[in-house]
Amino acid sequence: MSLPIQVLLVEDNPGDARLTRIALEDGKMHINLSVVDDGVEAMAFLRKQTVYASAPHPDLILLDLNLPRKDGREVLAEIKADQVLKRIPVVILTTSQAEEDIIKAYNLCANCYISKPVDFDQFIKIVQSIEDFWFTIVKLPPE
């Protein structure tokens, strides 16, 4: 049995976090989901600082844009400026459909940008598509 796939979800809305977990649980892969609820926590997790000393190195990051303390754009910029972290694919998962947010995210080297659908079924479908695409189709870099 292969090692579980590590996914970090940066999301301040526990309702959304729970929905993402439900969607991933229904999926076919064995995924270990870690959740942090702001940008500062996210960077600490990725750099294994403070309480995250033994945190796993994520294979994929699901990042919301509007976060407390340090927002998603800053987190994205820091990840992509980091020699090690920049190889981790970052999927922006947000409610914003604003064109400027989309452009800015890709300018900061986001790997893809997804608007959260309102409909539950759609949401489940999208999360499972993410899973399917990134873990069965895409070839990811070795840790």
Place this chain on the structure above:
Amino acid sequence: MELDSIVEQSRLTALQQYRILDSESERSFDDLVQLAAQICQAPIALINLIADDRQWFKAKVGLDLAEMPLDLGICVECLMSRETLVVPDTSANERWATNPLVKATPHVRFYAGVPLITPTGDAIGTLCVADLVPRQLTIDQISALEGLGRQVMTQLELRRNLSVLAQANIERKQVEADLQLQSLSHRLFTEITLKIRQSLQLNEILQITVREVQKLLSADRVLLFELQADGSGQVVQEAVLQPYPVSWGQNIVDPCFQQDYQEKYELGRISSITDIQTAPIQACHRQFLEQFEVKANLVVPVVCRDALWGLLIVHQCSRPRHWNNFETELLQQLANQIGIAITQSQLLEQETYQRKELIRSNAELEQFAYVASHDLQEPLRMVISYLQLLERRYKHQLDASADEFIDYAVEGAERMQTLIRDLLSFSRVSTWGQPFTDVDTEKVLQRAIANLQLAIQENEAVITHDPLPNVTADATQLTQLFQNLVGNALKFRQAEAPQIHIGVSDDNAEETTFYVRDRGIGIESQYHDRIFAIFQRLHSRSKYPGTGIGLALCKKIVERHGGRIWFESQPMQGTTFYFTLSRGIPI
């Protein structure tokens, strides 16, 4: 001696017209009496004009008197008879013997006179000769005297005509001067009125007014004084000659300008002072005027919307000055014009402010609608997602009521989602609009039809259209417009399959009129006014779902393009929606 009163009246009026009584002696008349005396070989000769109270001599020889009482005189007899009168010996006739001129100095014994009769037939006096001894005149002498009498009359006529001409000349010059002044003031009027219409720049209008009035009236200072509620005021415009002190921009409190003065000015009082040193004004007011070296002033009120706005003031500083009626009237008329200009400017200011406020509050409202509907989506997504999760996982595990409750909750949440989405697109029409470009309307319609494909198939609808011209528009919004109108035509169908036609009813140089025609249920005429208002729905939700935003959105899109939207409808026959799009670049 009784004079016929009517004849006498006419005679005196005629005499007056010659304006000769008490005039200086004149050579031409002196020559004529001289000639009369010589021809008749008489020591005394007179041109005697008979007034209502005396006999006055225009020219005389041999007599020192300037005039004589009326009742003394053979001349009056001659005048009344209107014929030549010769009295060879006055003492031989009892009528004349007792006459003081006969009885005493100069002891006249002989008299011959001819009446002076005007061209209109009035006898106004005589030409006469007298001697101190009785005698006769030859027929030639009498005839010469009569000729001389006519000469006197001719001279009188000549003199009168000259004086009429001179008077006419004076009057003409006065009229010319008046006309010139009138044309100047008319020009000033026209200029100021034009400025009022053209510029609405109040300061410019006021500036021109004071400058032109100063020039026209040759005044030393002209100013506009705006009154405040507390009785103080400010000089808002001024035209002043060197070296007199400038009052412009000063806040002025005249302790003498009391409340009752204000009230008088409000009622249209005009104050005109020829000389402030002698005018009956209070000492403090005089002192106040002296500060500005005022010697004479003319003050008219400027009234705006029935309230005293201020005063238009003209100062003469070099000398006292009497202000004539023309100047006073001119100033008052100009003050009226200024009042109109100020009123206009106040109204414009008010209107501009209100318009800006309206634009601002509209923009704010749109921004609010956008933010509100955008931020509402997030919690709504939670509600819908978890309701759906609940439905999925726990349906049939709770009782039937619980399932029903969940259904209602899901349905309500979904409706709210549609509402928010529509509201978002409504508020985005102006805030998120794209620039206008040349748009292929057929392509736009095809896209709208493609978006409605599912509904078209479900309704088995037939959609046809005319060739459609290109327009200048926001293609995304135009798509939305067609989509909403065609969507409505599909929704409000009758039992038979919908037939929808899109066409052009008018296409001219200025605008194109499109229409979307259906054979649906139609709209009752009582709803004609309400249908384009936001959130207006004419049907129950269970029968025809919708948020009531669709047509409001259509109207907003059309209006953003500078066009109009309306419809014609017959209940149970169908509806045709029309809208226009401007041909040029919309404003």
